[in-house]
Structure formats: C-alpha cells, structure tokens
Ligand SMILES: NC(=O)c1ccc[n+]([C@@H]2O[C@H](COP(=O)([O-])OP(=O)(O)OC[C@H]3O[C@@H](n4cnc5c(N)ncnc54)[C@H](O)[C@@H]3O)[C@@H](O)[C@H]2O)c1
C-alpha cells in the first residue's frame with residue numbers, strides 16, 4: 196500500500212482466526228505487520244487464548260465482553276451480526292503502538308454475519324474452513340462452509356468495498372488425484388491431472404476458483420478487488436492436532452508406531468509459522484503488486500525436508516520417545532486397502548448410531564501413499580517471501596509443543 200499511507204493504520208480481518216493456522220496468522224500479524232491498526236478475528240469458536248492475550252506481556256489496556264456493537268457496521272448499511280463479540284484493546288509487541296483486536300463469533304455460511312465483519316476492513320485473510328477428510332461432517336456441510344462461506348466472503352468484499360483478499364487454499368486442489376499419479380517436487384505450473392471426488396478437495400478447488408475468478412471485480416467505490424490463493428501442503432507445528440493424536444496413539448501402543456507407508460513416498464509438509472508469514476506478506480504486498488499477484492496461486496513452502504508422512508512425523512515424535520517399527524511397511528498394501536475400505540463400510544453402517552471416523556480410510560490412505568511434494572520459488576519472486584523459520588527452528592518448536600501438549604497424556 197502506498198508510501199504516503201505509511202502512517203495509515205489498516206484494518207485486517209482473519210476468518211477462522213482461532214484455528215490451527217488462523218491463530219498463527221493472528222499472532223504473526225500482531226508481531227510483524229507494522230501498519231496493523233485493528234485486527235478482527237472471526238471464528239465460529241473463539242479460542243480461550245484470545246482472552247489470555249490480554250494478560251500476556253505484549254498486551255495490555257482493557258477488554259470487555261458482551262453483545263458489543265461492531266465498530267464500523269453502518270458504513271455500508273450492513274446490519275451488525277447477532278453474535279457474541281469480545282473486544283480487546285491491546286498494545287503492539289514493542290509497546291509503542293496500540294492495536295485494537297476484536298473477536299467476533301460468527302459463521303461464514305451466514306452472509307449477513309460475514310458482511311458485518313468485513314465492513315470497513317482493508318484486507319481479508321480467509322482461512323476459515325471445514326477440514327474434514329475423515330467423514331465427520333456431511334459433504335453438504337463441507338460444501339456450505341468451504342464454498343458458500345467463501346462466496347459470502349467475496350460478496351462481502353464487493354458490497355462493502357474491501358479490496359484485498361488472501362484465501363487459504365490447499366495442495367489438495369491439485370492432488371494427489373484419484374489415479375494416484377505422483378506430483379514430484381512440482382510447482383504452480385507443473386501439468387497435473389487434478390481429478391477429485393472427495394468432498395473436501397472438491398470444495399477447496401471450487402472455493403479457490405471462486406476467489407481467483409473474483410479478482411478484478413469492482414468493489415463498492417469502483418476499485419477492483421485483488422485476490423490470491425495460497426496452497427499449503429500438509430501443515431505442521433504448534434497446535435497440529437493430528438500430530439498430537441499420533442503421539443497419543445504411540446503412547447497407547449507402548450511407545451511404538453508401525454510403518455504403513457513406504458519411506459520412498461514423499462509427502463509435502465510446511466511449518467505453520469512460515470505459512471502464516473506467507474499470508475501476512477501476501478496480504479501486505481497485494482496492493483503494490485496487484486497486477487503481478489492478482490488472481491495468482493502460490494504453493495506454501497519452506498526448508499522442511501522431503502520425507503514420507505510417517506518419517507516426517509518421526510522428526511518430532513522420535514525426540515518425544517516414540518519409535519517407528521519397520522524399514523518397510525509391516526502390512527502388505529492390499530491389506531491396508533482392505534482395512535481402509537472396511538473402515539469406510541463400518542462408518543456407513545454405524546452412522547445412524549455413532550460417528551466412527553478413524554484416521555485410515557480410502558482417501559487418507561491414497562493421500563499418504565502418493566508422492567506429492569512441491570519445489571518452487573514463485574512466492575519469493577512475486578512478493579519477496581523467504582521462510583521466517585529455518586527447518587531446525589520449526590522442528591524444535593514443534594517438538595517442544597508436542598512435549599508440552601501431551602505432557603498430561605503420559
Ligand atoms: N491443516 C493443514 O494441513 C492444511 C493444509 C492445507 C490447507 N489448509 C487450509 O487451511 C485453513 C485452516 O485450516 P486448519 O488446519 O487451521 O483448520 P482448523 O480446523 O484448525 O481451523 C479452521 C477454523 O475455521 C473455523 N470455522 C470452521 N467453520 C466455520 C464457520 N462456518 N464459520 C466460521 N469459522 C469456521 C474453525 O472454528 C476453525 O477455527 C483451511 O481453510 C484449510 O482448508 C490446511
């Protein structure tokens with residue numbers, strides 16, 4: 196955004212700001228976005244850490260909770276959301292600059308709630324999504340949240356005059372595809388047959404398309420909307436629940452995990468802090484580099500090594516005391532396929548009675564068992580992204596988190 200506006204304080208909205216990635220984006224903005232004046236954290240479930248922030252060393256002043264009125268709702272004639280809101284007034288890390296943080300409990304599927312939250316924001320980072328590859332939610336719900344929710348965010352930007360939108364997409368909009376074709380260290384231009392059947396990747400692909408297609412639409416006031424999409428591979432780091440689940444499973448099995456996937460199958464992984472940093476940088480640069488970045492997609496990458504899903508997890512779980520048994524998969528692949536299909540059948544049979552949603556199903560097996568890694572520098576070339584955290588830092592931080600998060604489980 197223009198140099199003359201150096202002193203201008205910007206209003207950011209992060210949807211899904213209390214999720215695994217969203218929390219890191221929120222914290223990153225507070226730490227690393229000098230022009231942040233107000234931060235709106237929009238989520239269906241507000242995290243308790245938001246309240247804890249006010250007592251942290253970098254936060255202060257006052258906060259209040261209740262049915263507060265949203266600060267700027269009437270600007271575009273948008274009604275205020277009928278949701279509980281929590282408002283925090285904070286100071287920035289260096290103690291020099293006040294940043295207002297407003298937590299908004301809301302649902303992206305509700306257009307009026309989204310519009311009220313977006314009104315008056317300069318930039319929207321849309322990370323809210325229903326991440327479900329285990330069959331916990333219905334395909335309809337996944338579509339509503341991921342596709343209709345994204346449509347609502349776009350329409351809210353158009354109606355209220357917000358010009359900059361960064362969307363958290365996923366590697367899964369590309370693949371692995373249903374045919375199990377490897378994507379070996381590919382980039383944004385690598386040809387690949389992107390064929391999806393599962394509701395989650397289908398919804399992410401459709402939502403990404405909506406976001407990219409909206410680039411250039413005129414927003415209220417007549418200026419064009421500028422959008423881009425970031426595609427993380429498998430994110431890891433502090434707050435990664437599946438990593439914690441694997442650790443707990445290993446503890447239950449006496450400290451052992453059993454190899455199911457060949458070590459030669461590479462699965463792309465990226466540290467959450469670097470993904471968050473990429474979002475902050477992309478959002479910051481969208482105005483200045485609108486022509487270059489508008490309508491573009493970027494894989495999220497960093498210095499994390501190329502490994503199989505299980506070997507990569509062992510980088511963290513090993514130092515926490517777990518061992519991965521077997522240089523090769525202990526079960527033949529056909530048996531895994533059978534077990535995955537059995538799980539799917541059981542899920543279907545039991546659905547009227549109980550939700551059975553194990554980690555292993557035909558889709559997760561296919562993802563874990565198909566090479567999908569990226570090698571690109573597009574984000575560096577387009578908006579100057581360099582990973583903020585080295586592999587060593589990312590690894591250490593994740594290990595410390597696993598140890599702390601699971602301390603009580605031991
Ligand atoms: N975790 C990964 O490995 C990964 C990889 C690639 C892309 N992504 C994408 O990153 C984004 C964040 O994923 P995550 O792993 O942090 O998941 P998450 O479930 O931890 O976070 C998603 C957040 O969105 C919120 N949310 C869900 N439905 C909502 C609704 N209807 N209204 C408002 N908020 C709602 C949730 O409450 C949650 O806080 C998602 O869009 C996901 O598709 C994740």
Ligand SMILES: C[C@@H](CO)CCC[C@@H](C)[C@H]1CC[C@H]2[C@@H]3[C@H](O)C=C4C[C@@H](O)CC[C@]4(C)[C@H]3CC[C@]12C
Nearest residue numbers: 326328365367428429455504554555559560562563
């Ligand atoms: C076969 C099992 C033996 O141990 C291992 C199953 C692991 C799976 C549960 C996970 C393997 C790959 C993961 C996915 C991947 O990292 C990328 C994703 C993209 C993102 O948009 C959402 C999450 C996920 C689909 C992630 C989910 C868990 C895996 C399928």
